[in-house]
Amino acid sequence: MDEDTNAIIDKVFYKQNKEVEVEPNESEILNLIGDEKVYYFSKRDRGFEKFFKINKDICSFICVPLYIRSRLSGIIHIYYKEVYIYSEEEIKYLETIAHQAALAIHDTRLVGSSVLLQESHHRIKNNLQSIISLMSLYKMSIKKDPRKDVTEILDDLMSKIKSIAAVHELLSKDKLSRSIINLKDMIIKIVKFMSSTREEIKFNFELDDIFVSYSKASAIALVVNELVTNSLKYAFVGKDNGEITIISKFENESIKLVVSDNGVGFPQNFDIQKTRGLGLSIVYSIITKQLNGEIEMESSNGAKVRIEIPVKQISKNISVEEMEKI
Structure with missing residues (x-):
């Protein structure tokens, strides 16, 4: 993501089930994300469908924001076909992944600076x-x-x-x-x-x-x-x-x-x-x-x-x- 405009620069998808069709409504998700924590939503929550442009069979999802120097630089989305209840251990695991991903992005930018000339x-x-x-x-x-x-x-x-x-x-x-x-x-x-x-x-x-x-x-x-x-x-x-x-x-x-x-x-x-x-x-x-x-x-x-x-x-x-x- 561009840190000044929150515009999406690129996306990467991985699906275990290719029949699942899902397209997030990024603007609605961005409106909710405000700090460095894991966000969880399920179909039991009011307004659940507003987070999607397309949703086939998804019942719950998790958003993990990536922050670099206190600025939002990306989001990891994880989708489930059932109402998934995660544990505190899983939260820590996802936060660790987000932190490592943010470091990788930051390191890539440093490498980019060195080859800019x-x-x-x-x-x-x-x-x-x-x-x-x-x-x-x-x-x-x-x-x-x-x-x-x-x-x-x-x-x-x-x-x-x-x-x-x-x-x-x-x-x-x-x-x-x-x-x-x-x-x-x-x-x-x-x-x-x-x-x-x-x-x-x-x-x-x-x-x-x-x-x-x-x-x-x-x-x-x-x-x-x-x-x-x-x-x-x-x-x-x-x-x-x-x-x-x-x-x-x-x-x-x-x-x-x-x-x-x-x-x-x-x-x-x-x-x-x-x-x-x-x-x-x-x-x-x-x-x-x-x-x-x-x-x-x-x-x-x-x-x-x-x-x-x-x-x-x-x-x-x-x-x-x-x-x-x-």
């Missing part, structure tokens, strides 16, 4: 590779159409580089030296520098605390940058003001990202797979090839882009050669 070298190398790939794409774009405004192209490129830098800056400020990024913080940071010259545009946010790997965050940063850039450029032509809404939710083991505006919408019969625009072509390639996700676009009171990215799917880097095929 080495990982930083890899990240910087990957960042530079991404920048080189983007520069190659823009160079080819100018060759295909020399009439394009070079200043505008350079502004676009610098904006994308700033988005990559924003991810690296957030990572460098993580107190626990983790290689994960909160998408909420990243999106707000990107929009902040992009909106600084467009005060007439209002931004609305509905953002969950979602933690993803550094590589995935960098790819999503480029996508958000391009979609917001597209709205700022084309949505509000001839208008004195406008609104852009960004939604990021975690549902069914997927990240649901929506970027919409109340502008003029996409051109009639617009198809992102056939567009000649470099920016949206990059977006489509990142979502479908690098992140193995899906993207939908629609015009309804403006432009709306819906993106779904599977969290567990391992992302892969796109080479310069693959990007140049866009």
Whole structure:
């Protein structure tokens, strides 16, 4: 768990009986956990079912919080098909397991700190590779159409580089030296520098605390940058003001990202797979090839882009050669 937001970073399950279906309601459980002790609930307790999103045959469960330096860092859940009555000896045993698990997490973070410099070298190398790939794409774009405004192209490129830098800056400020990024913080940071010259545009946010790997965050940063850039450029032509809404939710083991505006919408019969625009072509390639996700676009009171990215799917880097095929 993230100790600042209580957002779930990762989960691990072990089932003796594979037929048992259970999904805890983490928000309700977190509301009750307040200190370092074992919590026990059974179907005899009023409101027992509110602790579950899905419950098939579970009659009792135990929660054992993991604390590191007096901060909640995780929870062990143990579920029973019957109303289980535990002993004082079992409580001490569970508390010992929780203490050892917390120490293991803490030690892992210390090890992570010691190798952070080495990982930083890899990240910087990957960042530079991404920048080189983007520069190659823009160079080819100018060759295909020399009439394009070079200043505008350079502004676009610098904006994308700033988005990559924003991810690296957030990572460098993580107190626990983790290689994960909160998408909420990243999106707000990107929009902040992009909106600084467009005060007439209002931004609305509905953002969950979602933690993803550094590589995935960098790819999503480029996508958000391009979609917001597209709205700022084309949505509000001839208008004195406008609104852009960004939604990021975690549902069914997927990240649901929506970027919409109340502008003029996409051109009639617009198809992102056939567009000649470099920016949206990059977006489509990142979502479908690098992140193995899906993207939908629609015009309804403006432009709306819906993106779904599977969290567990391992992302892969796109080479310069693959990007140049866009």
